[in-house]
Amino acid sequence: MTRVVLLGSLPGPDTAPTGLRLAALAGSPTVGERLNAQLLSLDPRPAVIERSDLAAELLALAEVAESATENLFVIPADSVIHDELIYQITKAKRGALALVAKEPRPAADEVREELAPIDEAEPEIGERSLEGLMVRARVGKSRVISVGSAHHAVTRPNAILLGPLHLNARHAPVLAEACRELAGLAHLFGPDDDLLQIIVFALVRKGVSVGIRGRRDLFYRRIFTQAEATEAATEMSGMDEDRARLNNAVKGADGFFTTYFVSTYSRFIARWAARRGLTPNQVTLISIALGVAAAGCFATGERLWMVAGGILIYFAFVFDCVDGQVARYARKFGVLGAWLDATFDRFKEYVVFAGLAIGFAVSGQGDVWTLALIALGLQSVRHLLDFSFGVANRRKPPGQLPTLALSAPDDRDLRKALERRKIERSGGLRGVLKMWTKAGKFRAVHWARKMIVFPIGERFAAIAITAALFDARVTFLTLVIWGSLAAVYTFTGRLMRSLA
Structure with a gap:
């Protein structure tokens, strides 16, 4: 309220x-x-x-x-x-x-009086x-x-x-x-x-x-x-x-793959679903069904079905985005929906891991269960770290800004205090983090930072592409190597932010 x-x-x-x-x-x-x-x-x-x-x-x-x-x-x-x-x-x-x-x-062609810095x-x-x-x-x-x-x-x-x-x-x-x-x-x-x-x-x-x-x-x-x-x-x-409302239904902080290969059209699916009375939870169930179907295709180990599995896991992710967009567009939020979305994102990922490992064994190529368990464990640890850091960060009190008496006739003292605060915060770890943040204004750096953390869109894309074109061993090696780099990068950044 x-x-x-x-x-x-x-x-x-x-x-x-x-x-x-x-x-x-x-x-x-x-x-x-x-x-x-x-x-x-x-x-x-x-x-x-x-x-x-x-x-x-x-x-x-x-x-x-x-x-x-x-x-x-x-x-x-x-x-x-x-x-x-x-x-x-x-x-x-x-x-x-x-x-x-x-x-x-x-x-640009307007004559302007020269202004002091x-x-x-x-x-x-x-x-x-x-x-x-x-x-x-x-x-x-x-x-x-x-x-x-x-x-x-x-x-x-x-x-x-x-x-x-x-x-x-x-x-x-x-x-x-x-x-x-x-x-x-x-x-x-x-x-x-x-x-x-x-x-x-x-x-x-x-x-x-x-x-x-x-x-x-x-x-x-x-x-x-x-x-x-x-x-x-x-x-x-x-x-x-309505178009502004639809655009706002798409999260602004999505990763590269989601931004350019999903959200360009998923918002229109979301509007179509919302106007026909589909709830976010019903869309979540569609996503779960597609994820389980993808796992079943992967479990056959046959090339044609592996390609089909790659296509299905891609659309499972599309509908995973659509359920949130329907919620934001139709303004239908609920505790159950948020829980289902977060829980079954992990379920789809892990059931696909199982399908890939089974398919690799069924096709006679060997055993990749060890790699599958490493990938699963790595993702579980990353999700745990994400959750715990988010909880700790919400408890952190906001930084105090300088104050100024309401009766002060101008803002000179306030601006001087802000400048001192800026200088104090520009050294040490804060300075490094601030410099890295500023580097995000360059498009290449911005998207590189988005991709290195290996968000869910990039993970599902990696699974779909490597499974369709190669085999489960390549898929798990990709997940483990990229996931490890992401874990090191994320942990380092969060440790620096905690100490700064």
Whole structure:
């Protein structure tokens, strides 16, 4: 469950801008009616911070945050947004995530005043506007660096905070404390300072890492006039939200084989299955059946059946991807499904090992059971290490960012503290890990790192290709050699991360 907080006037047909009508959308709802309907699945009774003086709004928000036991989703009441964007923001794993829009970069031929390097730039009160909001935030590649206001100067502002903010429940006490402190400083803020911007300003200065994301192929806009409402509805109706939802059903961190040889079309199978009422668990059963059939083909030891087994194990993996994509596309998640998927991934792999070993013996080529057991043991150890490291990593407290007093007139001290933190973290093991992370910007290195860990897509591909073209001995040698390299690489990396 998520606690929804609406910032602004109480939505209703007589309250501007929430009463403005979106004529181009089905049913011609008002801004408020549409947003209320979208948020019902998250919170049937959202908290409403009615528009009044800033101190009263901040104190009301502090009360909501103090009583919150769930994650908070804070959104202005004058928002027009795609359902899929709400879903993506609220399901993000970041402890805090804000939707931002960066200032467009000037064209190459546009004359620009020479700017000093960022570390030499003087803080400023941002006076530029974008989409009706003041450009008073500095964002980096992944998070908000600093936020300013009519009183608080920020170094080289380059973005606006559009509106939606998702906050993990662990940060709710920080938000409550910050809002109460801000209420006493309300006189420092100007009429053009947006409440959402002020909230993020406080969180950042309190040391909360606020991640960022853009709209990408989805729609979000704050509405202030009927002309903007009409324009927003027209633009939104021309966008393919379903395609964005389908693309989002594919995990972004998949390996090379999965990305280029499965996900290019498996998403369309997932949409077809979801629209016909197939559940993720039913798709998982199809994957299991194909895996068992592949093992049966391998167990014959005959070349034609080995090729058939290779084809079947490939499609077993395809449907293994499809079940997760159906779950994400149709938003049908369950503990049973997650358990089945994780458990039977291993089952399919190990039953195929048995089929290959049996087929090798049946064909009179010898005994590869020792190699099969080594491959099975190696994979079991790797899965155990993956699981245990994941559990330990989730228990690790997040790194503390520098803080700054809310009354400080600019962000100089904050940026200096961030620079010192960066220098401190650039030495030793942290420096090596950071350098290796940066190397990932090169495409070849990125995919090499994905493949060396021997993820499930590459394992199933290796089994399918080597079994179809060669024999079980080659398959097991490939699994053992590649798996050993992957185990050494993964263990070394995780040991370094644990010690850094």
